[in-house]
Amino acid sequence: MAASATPEEPVAAGLRLAVGTLTIWPAGMPRADRTTAGWAMTLAPLVGLLLGLVAAAVATLAGFLVSPLLAAALGLGSLAVLTRGLHLDGLADLADGLGSGRPAEQALDIMKRSDIGPFGVVTLVFTLLVQASATSEAGPAALVLACVTGRLAVTWACVEGVPPARPGGLGAMVSGTVRQSTAIIVTAAVAVSALVLGLLSGEPVTYPLAVAAGLGAAWAIQAHATRRLGGITGDVLGALVEIAAATVLVVCAASP
Numbered sequence: 001m002a003a004s005a006t007p008e009e010p011v012a013a014g015l016r017l018a019v020g021t022l023t024i025w026p027a028g029m030p031r032a033d034r035t036t037a038g039w040a041m042t043l044a045p046l047v048g049l050l051l052g053l054v055a056a057a058v059a060t061l062a063g064f065l066v067s068p069l070l071a072a073a074l075g076l077g078s079l080a081v082l083t084r085g086l087h088l089d090g091l092a093d094l095a096d097g098l099g100s101g102r103p104a105e106q107a108l109d110i111m112k113r114s115d116i117g118p119f120g121v122v123t124l125v126f127t128l129l130v131q132a133s134a135t136s137e138a139g140p141a142a143l144v145l146a147c148v149t150g151r152l153a154v155t156w157a158c159v160e161g162v163p164p165a166r167p168g169g170l171g172a173m174v175s176g177t178v179r180q181s182t183a184i185i186v187t188a189a190v191a192v193s194a195l196v197l198g199l200l201s202g203e204p205v206t207y208p209l210a211v212a213a214g215l216g217a218a219w220a221i222q223a224h225a226t227r228r229l230g231g232i233t234g235d236v237l238g239a240l241v242e243i244a245a246a247t248v249l250v251v252c253a254a255s256p
Contacts, residue, residue: 010035010036010039011039011043013036013039014035014036014037014038014039014040014042014043015039015040015043015046017032017036017037017039017040018039018040018041018043018044018046018047019047021040021170022044022047022048022051022083022086022151023047023050023051023082023083024081024082024083024084025082032173034173034174034177035177037158037173037174037177038158038174038177038178038179040174041154041155041158041174041177041178042155042178042182042183042186044151044152044154044155045148045149045151045152045155045186045190046151047151048147048148048149048150048151048152049144049147049148051079051082051083051147052143052144052145052146052147052148053144054078054082055075055076055078055079055082055143055144055147056075056140056141056143056144057140058074058075058078059071059072059074059075059135059140059143060140062074062075067136068136068137069132069133069136071136072131072132072133072135072136072143073132075135075140075143076128076131076132076135076143079147086234086238087150087238087239087241087242088124088127088128088238088242089235089238090234090235090236090237090238090239090241090242091120091123091124091127091235091238091239091242091243092116092120092121092123092124093110093111093112093113093116093120093235093238093239094111094221094225094235094236094238094239095119095120095122095123095124095239096110096111096113096116096117096119096120097110097111097229097235098119098224098225098228098229099117099118099119099120100117100119104165104228104229104230107228107229108165108166108229108233111233111235127242127243127246130246130249130250131146131242131245131246131249133253134246134249134250134252134253135249135253137252137253138249138252138253138255139252141197141201141207142207142210142248142249142252142253143249144197145194145197145207145210145211145248145252146210146214146244146245146246146248146249146252147245148190148193149190149210149211149214149215149244149245149248150214150218150240150241150242150244150245150248151241152186152187152190152211152214152215152244153214153215153218153219153222153240153241153243153244154237154240154241155178155183155186155187156178156183156187156215156218156219156222157175157218157222157232157236157237157240158174158175158176158177158178158232158237159176159178159179159180159183160176160178160179160180161176162175162176162222162226162231162232163175163176163226163230163231163232164231164232164233165225165226165229165230165231165232165233165236166231166233169233169234170233170234170237171231171232171233171234171236171237174237175231175232187215190211191208191211194207194208194210194211195207195208203252203255206251206252206255207252209251210247210248210249210251210252211248213247213248213251214243214244214245214247214248214251215244216247217243217244217246217247218240218243218244218247221236221239221240221243222236222240225239
């Protein structure tokens with residue numbers, strides 16, 4: 001007789017699914033039921049922390065050799081490599097879909113295409129310029145915080161009551177899988193970490209404020225996308241990561 005499952009197994013499977021979905025790191029792909037998907041989206045900020053630490057290390061080391069702006073660009077480039085550029089691709093696809101002004105079904109078809117249109121190109125260039133310049137001003141700690149907040153936005157996009165835009169795909173698998181109470185707990189943990197990081201960096205208000213601003217910006221985009229498309233997709237989730245991260249970096253860079 002097979003051994004009974006332990007409570008830790010869904011958490012471990014969810015973490016492996018989060019790592020396998022959100023990064024290039026090999027973690028094995030567990031059976032992707034909605035319970036596992038819920039844990040994966042809940043643990044997404046932890047994956048963001050790991051990604052942020054690597055990107056911050058790249059930016060810090062590069063800073064000894066090149067200008068702060070180029071070092072920031074290299075740190076962001078490492079993020080693109082580690083995530084296969086999926087979040088940036090989602091941002092471009094969402095910009096093309098929403099920018100088309102077409103009805104939901106046609107906009108979703110545009111988002112599924114492999115090419116990138118003018119709205120996507122402009123959005124990508126602008127976002128990456130903002131992220132690079134803001135990172136060069138705010139520093140590596142802000143980059144870590146941006147990566148965590150970007151994935152926390154994904155956690156909130158998958159809470160109960162958020163519908164998928166399509167019957168299939170990543171959005172359908174993960175939408176509504178995270179309990180709101182769980183998202184609040186994870187957010188509280190991120191907020192406390194931001195406060196501690198701020199205290200250590202001499203920015204006790206800026207970092208928690210940046211997290212709140214990043215989540216607020218992501219919520220606004222998610223609400224607009226849901227109204228226009230009828231729900232979330234994998235592209236929407238990717239776009240939220242980049243928008244929340246950019247907002248965090250801007251707030252940190254604007255701090256006196």
